Amino acid sequence: MQYKYIRFSIILIIFITLITSAQAAQVWVEPAYQEASEGDHVTIDIMVNPEGDEVMGAEYKIQFNNTLLNATNQTEGAFLSGFPLVNEIDNINGIIKYGEFRIGEPGATDPGILASINFTVIVEQGVSDLILYDVILSDPVPQEIPVVTTNGSIEILSGICGDVTGNGVVDTGDVILLSNYVGYYPGNPNYALNTAQQWAGDVTGNSMIDTGDVILLSNFVGYTGYSLNC
Numbered sequence: 001m002q003y004k005y006i007r008f009s010i011i012l013i014i015f016i017t018l019i020t021s022a023q024a025a026q027v028w029v030e031p032a033y034q035e036a037s038e039g040d041h042v043t044i045d046i047m048v049n050p051e052g053d054e055v056m057g058a059e060y061k062i063q064f065n066n067t068l069l070n071a072t073n074q075t076e077g078a079f080l081s082g083f084p085l086v087n088e089i090d091n092i093n094g095i096i097k098y099g100e101f102r103i104g105e106p107g108a109t110d111p112g113i114l115a116s117i118n119f120t121v122i123v124e125q126g127v128s129d130l131i132l133y134d135v136i137l138s139d140p141v142p143q144e145i146p147v148v149t150t151n152g153s154i155e156i157l158s159g160i161c162g163d164v165t166g167n168g169v170v171d172t173g174d175v176i177l178l179s180n181y182v183g184y185y186p187g188n189p190n191y192a193l194n195t196a197q198q199w200a201g202d203v204t205g206n207s208m209i210d211t212g213d214v215i216l217l218s219n220f221v222g223y224t225g226y227s228l229n230c
Contacts, residue, residue, distance in 0.1 A: 025051045025137050025145050027060065027114075029130050029152030035199055037157055037230070040121045041072075044130060044152060046098070046114045048079050048137070053145045054107035057138040058114055059085060059099030065128035066094035068156055069119040074098060077113030087115075107140055124158040157199045161230035162217055164193065164201045170228075174200075175218045182214055205229035 026049040036042045046060060058080060064071065071089045074096060085099030098115045102108070130152040137145040162170040164177045178201045180191040193201060193209075203213045203220070220226040 023051065023053075023146065024148045025049060025053055025055070026150070027058075027132060027135050027137070027147055028150035029062075029132065032150065032152045033155070034152075035155050035157055035195070036121045037159070037161075037199070038121050038124045042119050042121065042154060043116055044119070044154075045077065045116050046132075047111065048108070048114045049111040050107075050109050050137075050145070052109075053137070054109055054139050055080070055137050055145065056107040056140050056142060057082075057085075057099070057101035058136070060097075060114075060135040061133050062096045062117070063129075063131040063133065064094050064096070064119070065126065066091050068121065068123050068126045068128045069094075069154065070122050071096055072118045072120055074115055074117045076100065077115050079112035079114045080108050101138075119154070121154075121156050123156060125156050127153055127155045129153050155195070157196050159196050159200050161200060161228040162203050162220060164197050164217075166197065166200070170217075170221060172221060175214065175221055178209070178217055179214045182209060182211060199230055202230055203228040 028047050030045045030047045034042060048055065048058060070091055074087055074089060076084065080100045080102055082100045082102040085101060086097050088097040096117060100114070132149040132151055135147050135149050137147055139145055159166065160168065160170060162174055164174040181193050181201065185191040198209060201209050201213055203216050216226065216228065220228055
């Protein structure tokens with residue numbers, strides 16, 4: 001009898017947990033991961049999905065690595081289109097704060113961008129996690145809405161755009177390796193590229209490596225007047 005009671009209690013706890021998770025609003029960093037190099041300007045969006053709740057107010061803090069990134073500005077998104085509570089960038093401590101609320105109209109129920117943040121990459125290499133914390137959503141009561149958060153990251157890759165071989169120069173060897181990667185990988189694992197090589201090989205800057213990259217890199221090596229855009 002005691003065993004049945006314990007088993008029932010465990011099932012009940014799991015059920016309640018699942019119900020709570022299903023009802024929780026979502027706040028996340030988008031994109032969850034992106035690559036950049038020194039001097040690049042990158043943007044992240046702080047997204048909100050109310051998951052059936054009516055949101056009248058929202059606030060968050062986000063931690064970033066201030067030895068890798070410099071936050072330049074933070075702008076209001078269309079999710080609430082309300083009144084600002086706080087909009088602060090602290091590059092000394094690597095902390096960004098944002099808060100916003102609505103008055104006298106229905107709350108937001110559709111997913112959208114709460115705010116956008118722009119960074120400048122200030123070093124050659126590293127990974128900065130983008131950690132959301134102290135995230136609060138409130139409904140019209142006002143009452144706090146349960147929230148599940150998802151963090152993001154920015155990986156800073158060093159190297160030369162087009163230098164797929166990683167030998168410090170862009171030449172025919174890079175064209176050959178990139179061509180083999182496009183034509184034979186993953187069938188032939190000998191032509192696999194690591195993360196840094198893939199960044200250097202995406203010379204068209206469209207976040208995918210294909211024949212267009214091979215053609216542009218070949219033209220860059222063989223002729224003047226072509227530029228690469230990793």
